[in-house]
Amino acid sequence: MSGSLACVGIGMTLGAHICPLSKSYIEQADVVFSAVSHGITELWLQEMHQDVRSLQKYYQEGKSRQITYNEMVTAMMTEVRAGKKVVGAFYGHPGVFAQAPHKSIAMAKAEGFPAKMIPGISAEDCLIADLGIDPGRFGCQQFEASQFMFYKRQYDPSSYLILWQIGSAGDRSLTKFSTGAAYRLVLIELLSEKYPLEHQVILYEAAVLPIDNIRIETISLSELVGADIHMHTTLVIPPSEKMLPNEKLVARLAEIEQELA
Ligand SMILES: C[S@@+](CC[C@H](N)C(=O)[O-])C[C@H]1O[C@@H](n2cnc3c(N)ncnc32)[C@H](O)[C@@H]1O
Incomplete structure (x- = not known):
């Protein structure tokens, strides 16, 4: 069986983030399927390969994203x-x-075909750089915003919290490109169990075109309800509390150190 599949990342910013390995896979492919967020990015891919087929066409408002994802898989697997x-x-x-x-x-x-993934620079990588956040400093939890609402997730307000797909937060149908204020109010209520309403949160949008402005908008949690939120917006919630030392555990470690000394 001679078929093969490589899913490669091209990064966030057009032309600037792609790694040589992903570029080489694209150039050597028989057919390239593209799922990119901008028409210009699609044109740029077409300069690298003559047979680029868009997977974006499967997205449609009112159609379940689950169907879209299955159609994407079928297109590539065929x-x-x-x-x-x-x-x-x-x-x-x-x-x-x-x-x-x-x-x-x-x-x-x-099905027995060689298949692999080549990583790319994600929105998270960009936000770490643009916001100057080190996930190792206080820890960092991240969730898809709707999943965060549908399930009782345990999260720690002394670490960073990143919510992806905030634009469609709370959409149970998986068919909406965006949800509105009523949905966000529910999310704010949920978050207010751990964060004060005046806690400062960040709406982040990485540059897709090199000329794009990066969006780093700081607002209070309560202002989220009326904020301008897009499909490509990510919500970053910095810690609101100090990390609590685990004194019992640290004492046990001290005992071990004494025994070893
Ligand atoms: C389906 S996910 C895809 C994420 C992508 N695979 C990545 O590596 O970043 C879509 C979500 O990624 C985030 N995202 C996409 N584009 C973004 C951008 N330009 N800036 C910030 N976040 C972005 C948003 O949270 C958006 O709802």
């Missing part, structure tokens, strides 16, 4: 099964908050 060297070029990192690359790679492997 060509893999036909013996082609297939590349899926995804913006950011193909494995970060993205179902189709994981699903298609698992399916290709299960």
Whole structure:
């Protein structure tokens, strides 16, 4: 079976973030499928390869994203099964908050085709750089915003909290491109169990085109309800509390150190 699949990341900023390995996979592919956030990025991919097919066309407001993801997987797998060297070029990192690359790679492997993922620079990587955050300093938890609302998640207000897909937070139907104030109010209520309403949170948007302005807008948690939020906005909540020392555990470690000394 000669077909193969590589899902590669092209990073966030057009032309600036792609690694040589992803570029080489794209150039050597028989067919490239693209899931990118901007039409210009699609044109840029077409300069690297003559057969670039958009996966974005499967997204439609009112259609379940689950159907969209399955259609993306089917489109790529049909060509893999036909013996082609297939590349899926995804913006950011193909494995970060993205179902189709994981699903298609698992399916290709299960059917005996070589399949792999090549990482890319994700929105998280950009926000770490642009906001000057080190996830190792206080810890960092991240969730898809709707999942964070649908399930009783344990989270720690002494660490960073990153909520992805905040624009469609609370959409149970998986069909909406954006949800409005009523949904956000529910999210704010949930977050207010751990954070004061005046706690400062950040709306973040990385640059997609090199000329784009990076959005770093600091607002209070309560202002989130009326904020301008897009599909490509990520919410960053800095810690509101100090880390609590675990004195009992530290004492046990001290005992071990004494015994060893
Ligand atoms: C389906 S996920 C894809 C993430 C992508 N795979 C990555 O590596 O960043 C879409 C979410 O990523 C985040 N995102 C996408 N583009 C962004 C941008 N330009 N700036 C900040 N966050 C972005 C938003 O939270 C958005 O709702």
